[in-house]
Amino acid sequence: MKRIGVLTSGGDAPGMNAAIRSVVRYGIYRGLEVAGVYHGYRGLLEGEIETLNISSVGDIIHRGGTMLRTTRCLEFKTEEGFNKGLQMLKTFKIEGLVVIGGDGSYHGAKRLAEAGFPTVGIPGTIDNDLAYTDYTLGFDTALTTVVNAVGNIRDTSSSHGTVNIIEVMGRNCGDIALYGGLSGGAEAVIIPEKKTDIDELCQTIIRGKNRGKLHSILLLAEGVGKPYEMAEQIKARTGYDVKVSVIGYLQRGGTPTPFDRILGSRMGAHAVELLMSGKYGRAVGIKGNKMTDVSFEEVLTMPKNYDKEIYELAQILAI
Ligand code: ADP
Ligand code: F6P
Numbered sequence: 001m002k003r004i005g006v007l008t009s010g011g012d013a014p015g016m017n018a019a020i021r022s023v024v025r026y027g028i029y030r031g032l033e034v035a036g037v038y039h040g041y042r043g044l045l046e047g048e049i050e051t052l053n054i055s056s057v058g059d060i061i062h063r064g065g066t067m068l069r070t071t072r073c074l075e076f077k078t079e080e081g082f083n084k085g086l087q088m089l090k091t092f093k094i095e096g097l098v099v100i101g102g103d104g105s106y107h108g109a110k111r112l113a114e115a116g117f118p119t120v121g122i123p124g125t126i127d128n129d130l131a132y133t134d135y136t137l138g139f140d141t142a143l144t145t146v147v148n149a150v151g152n153i154r155d156t157s158s159s160h161g162t163v164n165i166i167e168v169m170g171r172n173c174g175d176i177a178l179y180g181g182l183s184g185g186a187e188a189v190i191i192p193e194k195k196t197d198i199d200e201l202c203q204t205i206i207r208g209k210n211r212g213k214l215h216s217i218l219l220l221a222e223g224v225g226k227p228y229e230m231a232e233q234i235k236a237r238t239g240y241d242v243k244v245s246v247i248g249y250l251q252r253g254g255t256p257t258p259f260d261r262i263l264g265s266r267m268g269a270h271a272v273e274l275l276m277s278g279k280y281g282r283a284v285g286i287k288g289n290k291m292t293d294v295s296f297e298e299v300l301t302m303p304k305n306y307d308k309e310i311y312e313l314a315q316i317l318a319i
Pocket of ligand 1: 010073078
């Protein structure tokens with residue numbers, strides 16, 4: 001293998017730049033030429049591809065977003081679009097590809113690998129919704145943003161004595177809410193993986209207020225949704241003033257934490273090693289602080305469960 005490509009796809013995530021930098025610099029260190037594919041699979045279809053050098057990826061390790069930009073490209077899902085992408089890789093003499101993205105992007109990467117094109121994946125998504133890896137790239141930074149937001153909202157919640165629902169991202173996965181709730185000291189965590197009884201939730205809030213708690217923070221995962229309806233239900237049962245904050249895209253940006261920079265750097269190098277050693281059709285992960293790799297097949301069928309111990313601990317510590 002002489003020349004590989006790298007692209008970012010799906011929702012962006014802080015740390016993607018560290019991974020791109022690593023693929024490019026580690027690839028060059030290992031004697032490869034590395035091409036950047038801009039705008040994800042859409043750029044692949046359109047041939048938005050250029051060779052990167054060591055300086056191309058300078059001054060990006062500390063930046064959120066992705067220097068290669070990203071898209072959600074429906075055309076690549078079609079037979080015709082997919083074949084166009086595959087042909088473009090050949091036209092640009094690319095012999096291996098690193099796809100940095102979430103599970104949607106992995107479906108595209110898996111198809112490439114199945115079509116015989118050497119492809120490996122790096123889990124770039126804030127959602128932490130892939131079971132094969134302890135952490136996805138960007139999750140730690142998003143969590144940091146969430147915890148800062150929780151801290152700010154806790155101040156005003158304490159001053160006014162309000163109940164504050166904070167909706168966070170994560171698609172169908174409750175990890176941002178769960179870990180954000182534990183680290184932010186929230187009174188409750190509401191995630192799609194575990195049903196929350198509204199009456200029990202109200203009892204928890206009332207108990208807290210009665211023992212003199214000033215603030216009341218409820219971390220709600222977007223996979224549960226309907227924060228304003230929940231606010232009405234709590235208001236109706238408790239009489240408290242309930243405020244809603246949807247943090248939204250704030251969570252997707254910002255300077256990556258050291259953890260995500262290190263993770264991106266390690267994963268980028270591991271992805272290059274996989275391509276060089278002929279281990280294709282696999283996604284890079286981290287398990288117990290060690291780099292691992294798992295087949296796309298397994299990655300995409302492994303069910304993601306929430307961590308019950310963390311959930312229970314968050315509940316115990318919130319009383
Ligand atoms: P993420 O990778 O963050 O989960 P998406 O689910 O939007 O984001 O997927 C990103 C992109 O991956 C899609 O826009 C599409 O281009 C590509 N993709 C998703 N599923 C497939 C598929 N079955 N075949 C080919 N490409 C796919
Ligand atoms: O996958 C990352 C993510 O931010 C999810 O948490 C969220 O559900 C989704 O992307 C939002 O997608 P879009 O950028 O298309 O609005």
